Amino acid sequence: MQMTKSIRSLVVLGVVMCLATAVCFAQSPGQATYKAKCAVCHGTTGTPSEAMVKSMGVKPASHPEIKKLTEAQMIEAVKNGKGKMKPVGGLTEAQIKEVVLYYRSFLNPQPLPPGL
Numbered sequence: 001m002q003m004t005k006s007i008r009s010l011v012v013l014g015v016v017m018c019l020a021t022a023v024c025f026a027q028s029p030g031q032a033t034y035k036a037k038c039a040v041c042h043g044t045t046g047t048p049s050e051a052m053v054k055s056m057g058v059k060p061a062s063h064p065e066i067k068k069l070t071e072a073q074m075i076e077a078v079k080n081g082k083g084k085m086k087p088v089g090g091l092t093e094a095q096i097k098e099v100v101l102y103y104r105s106f107l108n109p110q111p112l113p114p115g116l
Contacts, residue, residue: 028105029098029101029102030095030097030098030099030100030101030102030103031102033091033098033099033102034102034103037090037099038088038099041058041085042058042103045061045106046061046062046103046106046107047060047061048060056084057084058085061104061107062106062107066107067107067108071097071101071104074100074103074104075096075100078091078096078099078100
């Protein structure tokens with residue numbers, strides 16, 4: 001009887017650990033789209049490479065001009081292009097909104113807790 005309880009506890013613990021791991025590694029809805037369609041120019045964390053800055057004039061998400069853009073303005077830029085950026089094709093309205101929300105998470109990054 002005691003052994004059965006121990007086994008059951010270990011199984012439950014294993015299931016909880018698997019679920020917790022899956023949640024930790026889950027991507028936000030726009031993250032995969034951002035990586036596939038945007039990161040090549042805007043950088044994986046919203047900071048473009050020096051080559052992109054020089055050739056295309058891409059500004060980092062931390063730039064004051066980018067920070068003052070509204071969500072609607074960003075959605076418009078994805079749909080219709082802006083400056084040297086061409087419209088991003090092949091995305092649904094929902095995907096565009098999700099990728100903009102993901103990109104906006106770079107605008108005000110949260111500092112890491114002390115010790116990390």
